[in-house]
Amino acid sequence: MxxxxxxxxxxxxxGVGGLTVVRALMERLPLESIVxxxxxxxVPYGVKSVATIEHFTAQxxxxxxxxxxxMLIIACNTMAAVAARVVAERAVGIPVIDVIEAGSxxxxxxxxxxxIGVIGTPTTINSNAYARRIHAxxxxxxxxxxxxxxxxxxxEEGWLDHPVTRMTAHEYLRPVLAxxxxxxxxxxxxxxxxxxxLRDVVGPGVRLIDSAVTTAELAARCLQExxxxxxxxxxxxxxxxxxxxxxxxxxxxxxxLGRSLGLVERVDW
Amino acid sequence: MxxxxxxxxxxxxxGVGGLTVVRALMERLPLESIVxxxxxxxVPYGVKSVATIEHFTAQxxxxxxxxxxxMLIIACNTMAAVAARVVAERAVGIPVIDVIEAGSxxxxxxxxxxxIGVIGTPTTINSNAYARRIHAxxxxxxxxxxxxxxxxxxxEEGWLDHPVTRMTAHEYLRPVLAxxxxxxxxxxxxxxxxxxxLRDVVGPGVRLIDSAVTTAELAARCLQExxxxxxxxxxxxxxxxxxxxxxxxxxxxxxxLGRSLGLVERVDW
Numbered sequence: 001m002x003x004x005x006x007x008x009x010x011x012x013x014x015g016v017g018g019l020t021v022v023r024a025l026m027e028r029l030p031l032e033s034i035v036x037x038x039x040x041x042x043v044p045y046g047v048k049s050v051a052t053i054e055h056f057t058a059q060x061x062x063x064x065x066x067x068x069x070x071m072l073i074i075a076c077n078t079m080a081a082v083a084a085r086v087v088a089e090r091a092v093g094i095p096v097i098d099v100i101e102a103g104s105x106x107x108x109x110x111x112x113x114x115x116i117g118v119i120g121t122p123t124t125i126n127s128n129a130y131a132r133r134i135h136a137x138x139x140x141x142x143x144x145x146x147x148x149x150x151x152x153x154x155x156e157e158g159w160l161d162h163p164v165t166r167m168t169a170h171e172y173l174r175p176v177l178a179x180x181x182x183x184x185x186x187x188x189x190x191x192x193x194x195x196x197x198l199r200d201v202v203g204p205g206v207r208l209i210d211s212a213v214t215t216a217e218l219a220a221r222c223l224q225e226x227x228x229x230x231x232x233x234x235x236x237x238x239x240x241x242x243x244x245x246x247x248x249x250x251x252x253x254x255x256x257l258g259r260s261l262g263l264v265e266r267v268d269w
Numbered sequence: 270m271x272x273x274x275x276x277x278x279x280x281x282x283x284g285v286g287g288l289t290v291v292r293a294l295m296e297r298l299p300l301e302s303i304v305x306x307x308x309x310x311x312v313p314y315g316v317k318s319v320a321t322i323e324h325f326t327a328q329x330x331x332x333x334x335x336x337x338x339x340m341l342i343i344a345c346n347t348m349a350a351v352a353a354r355v356v357a358e359r360a361v362g363i364p365v366i367d368v369i370e371a372g373s374x375x376x377x378x379x380x381x382x383x384x385i386g387v388i389g390t391p392t393t394i395n396s397n398a399y400a401r402r403i404h405a406x407x408x409x410x411x412x413x414x415x416x417x418x419x420x421x422x423x424x425e426e427g428w429l430d431h432p433v434t435r436m437t438a439h440e441y442l443r444p445v446l447a448x449x450x451x452x453x454x455x456x457x458x459x460x461x462x463x464x465x466x467l468r469d470v471v472g473p474g475v476r477l478i479d480s481a482v483t484t485a486e487l488a489a490r491c492l493q494e495x496x497x498x499x500x501x502x503x504x505x506x507x508x509x510x511x512x513x514x515x516x517x518x519x520x521x522x523x524x525x526l527g528r529s530l531g532l533v534e535r536v537d538w
């Protein structure tokens with residue numbers, strides 16, 4: 001067992017949402033250590049300009065590279081949509097994967113009828129990043145996208161199974177469902193928490209693609225292929241680094257992570 | 270007419286919401302020039318820590334003092350709640366007013382039964398700033414507060430008269446209305462856009478205190494008392510300075526301002 005493979009995976013997001021990816025990684029790769037970075041002082045990125053998002057993304061990438069990570073996971077759809085190139089340019093020699101690549105691969109594999117729905121924040125949807133990656137994998141697939149700006153605040157309010165959330169979901173999903181999609185990509189790290197409600201709304205004929213789960217799958221394959229998987233017996237360690245510890249951070253973070261957060265470190269930028 | 274009185278009023282907020290205060294100022298004080306500062310790159314403040322909010326507030330105050338303003342208006346409830354002291358310490362020799370002071374004064378004046386409801390973001394409500402200021406004005410008044418975290422995203426989605434917003438408002442306001450309040454303070458600059466819907470929900474017996482309108486009133490009184498009112502015939506000028514020009518900024522900004530925004534300047538921090 002090389003010390004090289006014992007290095008942690010770096011996972012980052014604009015806030016707490018990426019903890020759904022950490023949760024999926026803990027389940028799929030229980031031996032791997034993780035350093036999570038959440039830019040809670042500057043969240044949300046989804047309403048910011050591309051130049052600003054690129055600048056913030058570069059800062060976070062450099063920070064995690066300084067933690068000697070063996071792989072980087074962009075767990076933020078907004079950063080993956082508009083700033084993946086910034087990460088790849090900096091992270092020379094280590095694999096970089098992101099939620100959009102993972103979700104797109106899974107959606108194409110699981111949509112025999114060639115019709116895929118994608119939901120996300122306005123920035124993710126307007127970037128057209130999912131449609132571009134899906135078409136690069138299979139040019140014949142038809143992609144139907146829908147921005148759902150209220151889903152993040154509804155999740156953060158904790159209204160995961162609430163009539164208001166249900167009514168909102170029906171309104172947002174009506175045009176996508178009218179296209180009779182085979183699958184629906186949950187293109188935002190907050191959305192896995194709405195899975196039970198969305199399952200009801202879309203009905204049994206539509207497969208939900210949870211990009212947290214698909215990202216953990218892709219990470220497992222990548223580590224294996226690169227010979228970087230950790231096979232030792234040491235318990236995995238988890239670190240959580242944020243730029244601000246806001247009100248209710250612990251509560252909301254633990255809802256996303258599905259377990260206790262432990263110690264949260266704060267860096268001051 | 271002194272050149273001193275022709276100087277602009279500086280108005281600031283964490284984002285676009287403070288434009289409701291600018292709109293009210295334009296109507297109440299049509300001769301006054303205004304420099305508006307919106308920290309759109311770092312919005313929202315409502316979920317950030319006090320230390321971070323103080324730091325950002327100091328930066329904005331210094332910027333506006335550099336624009337030779339004759340008065341400062343804190344049009345952001347979050348900054349008024351937790352960082353008003355930071356502004357007052359820097360703005361030596363010019364009047365500083367804020368939305369919480371204005372709303373509290375109006376609420377006390379318009380609540381003969383001594384029962385006041387206050388709604389706002391979680392940070393504003395948890396800061397207890399309205400209750401403290403109201404009690405400083407009249408210790409006998411009873412204040413019933415309620416955080417309404419979904420109202421800002423609902424306004425930004427443009428669902429000003431939508432069944433989802435109505436259902437959300439009924440849920441949030443139920444406990445406050447059960448206390449039979451005389452008035453309800455709209456303790457967030459986004460909320461004036463929900464006034465028609467909230468009027469329906471609270472019914473005719475409850476007076477809505479719009480802190481944009483009450484802030485413009487307080488500004489008019491303060492300028493008069495300080496001998497700073499502009500009485501010339503030159504047309505007022507309006508400048509809008511932001512830290513980022515995000516997606517849909519123009520659309521959302523104009524919805525708040527109620528007129529065309531014109532040129533928006535961006536500063537890079």
